[in-house]
Amino acid sequence: MSDVLAVIDHRRGQLRDVSYELITAGADLADAMGGTLALAVISGDVDQFAETLDRDGIDTIYTVDHGEEFNHDVYVQSIEALYDELAPTALLMPNSVNGLDYAPAIAERLGMPLVTDAIELSYDETLTVTREMYGSKVETTVTVSEEPFAVTVRGSEWAKAEGTGGATIEPFEVSVDESAMRSTVTGFEEVGGGDVDITDADVLVSVGRGIEEEENIELVERLADALGATLSSSRPIVDNGWLPKNRQVGQSGKVVTPDVYIAIGISGAVQHVAGMKGSETIVAINTDPDAPIFDIADYGIIGDLFDVVPALIAEFDE
């Protein structure tokens, strides 16, 4: 048998979107491999999760009812137990922050080769994974000539599974060895509140590392003022303390969907794009014609922001 086991992602009582995408990726892979797809739902309200997840293409949904929140030790032990029982050929996991916290550990424990952050999978006797390198500047394919193997998949690359399936839901007992648990989650905190809510803005002027120096932030502030826009940024600007956390767009910041998003000196890394790709109109100003931001921009200027931004301010200040 060449079966696929996909591990579901959830957080604080909610299934995360990538879970439905994993079903699609897993069902396609199982098809290509001539096997079936099983899901592992570990911790939280597993019965309710399993019912919600029962969409087309799933054979069995295994539920491991242990604890409320994600803990990587519980995940590793549960997946190991499921693996011993089911012997799947492929282990699919999300390339989420929690995925990154257990996928390498379980692959290492089971001695499997691991490829992370897949954006495409195909199988024809061997697995081929498409993934990006160098901040999305190039795409690569890698083949994996050993089975079983483990793969993590990038969010938003596969469509969400639909329909109502007829999967068997099967509770799976794992006797979690508490003495092997080396970490404890003590709480959660929402960060990035404050005076401005960039998710409310109709127009965002967003600044990235191309601005070079803290004192240059004033330049994009002036542009935002001239346009009646709100100022947001990519991560390095916040990491450097040049703007507060509530201005950060992206995976670990805010997801924004303004009418117009103007990316200035932002390369368009996947974690940034995750936060702004839903914008109605995207404008990019960047010196590098290969910058991935131009792949998703509607309008662009290949040029130096220190020339273009003052010229743009002048247009609106007249």
Next chain:
Amino acid sequence: MKVLVAVKEVATVEEGFELDGTTIDDRYLEYDLNEWDDYAIETGVQLAEADDDIEVVSVSIGPERAEETIRMALAKGVDRAIRVWDDTLAEAELLDVRTKAELFEAVIEAEAPDMVLTGVQAHDDSFGATGVAVAEAAGFGHAAVVNALDLDADAGTAHVRRELEGGVEELTDVELPAVLTIQTGINEPRYASLRGIRMAQRKEIDVQTLEDLGLDAAIVDSPIELTAMYEPESESNVELFDGDADAAAGNLATLLREKGVGAE
């Protein structure tokens, strides 16, 4: 107490690069310290500054060229540096996660650190997997994507924050020994001082081969093969405003006004 910091030299790709088979032509590569590792180094150095009993040792897997980057780590305050490399590693097409975990595990066995710090990911191949795989291989605890650390050395606990998606942070206690993968923004990495740079030039970098680490050449064998590299097919139909800055800005301004931007 000992803190091991994994330091990788990575290549960034310059504008107008060209591909050469499954690699990028070396002319377009610029080598530098991995951004995430800079924050891991700073984390380690700050721990050592706060506590005289803490030694910070960097470990790198990489060719001689990487010594420039390793010296940057020394100049920033790392006490000593280990570089793992030999002909077998140099000839390997690709060092996969399992191979790296074996290499780091061997160094961990020799050094017996209490804490290992790595970056969340390397900018070049963006696997984001080495740190957590190393923890599993070494039997250490771990936490991935850490953006705050409060070490209680006496209790043997690292109180950390893990940065999840969407502005949510998870507060976690991890028992030592542990591997933490460090996220950018956790601190403000320092610039090396001139004095630091001078001192770093004089320091010995301890080069370890597979044999020194008691490892077999077979650990570099990988079932993972890089078969193609290409520029992503752009699905974009971006409309570019050409001309000099004034002309381009003028056309962009017209477009923005059409979209209702800047209207009082």
